Amino acid sequence: MSSGEIRGLPGFRDFFPEDFALRRHIFSAWRRVGARYGFTEYDGPPLEPLELYTRKSGDEIVGQLYEFADKGGRAVALRPEMTPTFARMMAARAGGLAKPVRWFSIPQLFRYERPQRGRLREHFQLNMDIVGETDPLADAEIIAAGIDALRELGLGSADIVVRISDRRLVGALLVAHGIGEVDHVAVFGALDRLEKEGEEGARARLAAAGVEATQATGLLEAMRLPLDALKAAHAGDRPVAEAAGRLSIVFGHLRAAGFDEFLRFDAGLVRGLAYYTGTVFEIWDRRDELRAICGGGRYDNLLLALGGVDLPALGFGMGDVVLAELLKDRGLVPSQLRRVDDYIICVSDAEREAALGLARALRDRGRHVLYDLRARGVGRQFKAAHQAGAARAIVLGPDELARGVVSLRDMASGDEREVAIGTLAGEAEEVR
Structure with missing residues (x-):
């Protein structure tokens, strides 16, 4: 046997006692909030059939996975996300569960990506989902739970902001501005890069998606408006008015619950994942120095596509890596001395x-x-x-x-x- 140091794999963590203490601190806060909101904890296997992920995200996701053929010749992958497993498990029990269902989990997830600050090749993630309810109050409830999962760790409105939009609203705006014959998924992808690449980058991507310059100008101007002004500017357009009205209800519920100082309407937020069907949101640090802490939204068709159960659903994922960085930056890591x-x-x-x-x-x-x-x-x-x-x-x-x-x-x-x-x-x- 050769001698010498054997190092851990890049992008994977050793949890020394002080690191494990922070992990336990985060998990405990998440579990307390889950219990307060009436969620029940579950888990699933870290190894799943590869098809579970390609059916949801297409074959292009294979390059991001730890995938291989097991000893039985089955194509399998370490789970990169929890939603497909959740959909499979929900389908197995959906008929016998009282609705709405509130489940949460804290799985370890694996993706073969370039390690960087806030992103590794493995991480733990809080997943919270509500199944079987379409009322806007459910959308507000899941967003409130995400905020409280961070407030429980000492983060306040000076530290985090929740950007909220609705895929239906953005889709209605595209049609209202004459962008009805192009691939909306490609346009959503262009808008999703607006925050990072600026208006010039968004215009280039919109042009590549087949959007004319005048249409792009009108759309981008509309998306910079506050929600009430956007609704007023499109008062004669029923689909825009209905989608904006529903989103206003979500904001109203959150304000009634005392979360107004955390909220920001961002029409440019569409989330890159194609399966979202309604409200979408992300939680960011106010200084905009890190990746998104949390992201989620409504995905009313995904359980049918993955599990064969036609139930509306919404939820979010919140990773521990970027959250731990934020807690360190804000001096919110508790003392790690043994008690x-x-x-x-x-x-x-x-x-x-x-x-x-x-x-x-x-x-x-x-x-x-x-x-x-x-x-x-x-x-x-x-x-x-x-x-x-x-x-x-x-x-x-x-x-x-x-x-x-x-x-x-x-x-x-x-x-x-x-x-x-x-x-x-x-x-x-x-x-x-």
């Missing part, structure tokens, strides 16, 4: 058996307890207690043991007092 409640210090090896019994009693009550695994001087044991971040030091010496007590030291204040060994475990429960 140790009690460090038991033995003056001599004669107290070891008593220390083990006391540790068992304290741990049975949920206390986090450490002690030295070898005989060392008291000074070195106190140093170890400091390094572990222990809240209390429990000192067992021959004199204390003979009297049935321990010396209890508060590591922050240095205060000491004696406590009967028989009552220490019960007292520990009170101070926890």
Whole structure:
């Protein structure tokens, strides 16, 4: 066997204790918010039939996947997203589930892409979906859940902004401006790059999609309008008015819930994925220094295409990589010190058996307890207690043991007092 260092694969992470603590912190916040909104957690296999993804996204997605033939000759892939698995699982149980269904998951996903800040070849992602409801209140509810999944981590309206639009509104605007005979998917793709490439880049892409210059000018001018002004400017166009009216209801629900300061109408937001059918949204950091933190929308036809179940649905995905970067930038990563409640210090090896019994009693009550695994001087044991971040030091010496007590030291204040060994475990429960 050759010697030398074996490094991890590019784009994949090692979760050292401090990294895992941040991951656990994020996941715990996500789960708390999911529970508050009445969502139930689920999961699926990390390996799926390749067809599940090509049916949704076309054969061009294969180049982005970790795909191979398994030992049974089946074409399979590590999951790059959760929605196809969700659709398959939903189809299997849809008939017996009360509607609307609220499910969430935190899967690990894999894509063979160029690693960069905010994007790796693997990441964890919060997926939240509502199935079986078409009312605009469901759209507002899923957006509110996404906002609260970030607020729970300490991010506020000064840190994040939610850009909201509607694919139906944009489609109606295209027709209203005479762009009805070209490929709308290609036009959506051009508009989706508007924020990143600017108006000049958007015009070039629109021209490539077959949109005339005068039509592009009218469309881009309309898309810069606030929602109410856009609706007023197209008051005589019923499809535009209906789509704008529905989106106004979504905004109204979110404002009633107290989220107004997070919201921004962005007609240019269409999301590049072709399966969205209605409301779409993305959450970005206010400084615009990172990739989108979250993205989602309504996909009323996808469950039928992937699972054979005709149910309206909407949801979002929120990745942990870019979110962790944002939390670090905002100083919102909690202290990663281990939490140790009690460090038991033995003056001599004669107290070891008593220390083990006391540790068992304290741990049975949920206390986090450490002690030295070898005989060392008291000074070195106190140093170890400091390094572990222990809240209390429990000192067992021959004199204390003979009297049935321990010396209890508060590591922050240095205060000491004696406590009967028989009552220490019960007292520990009170101070926890």
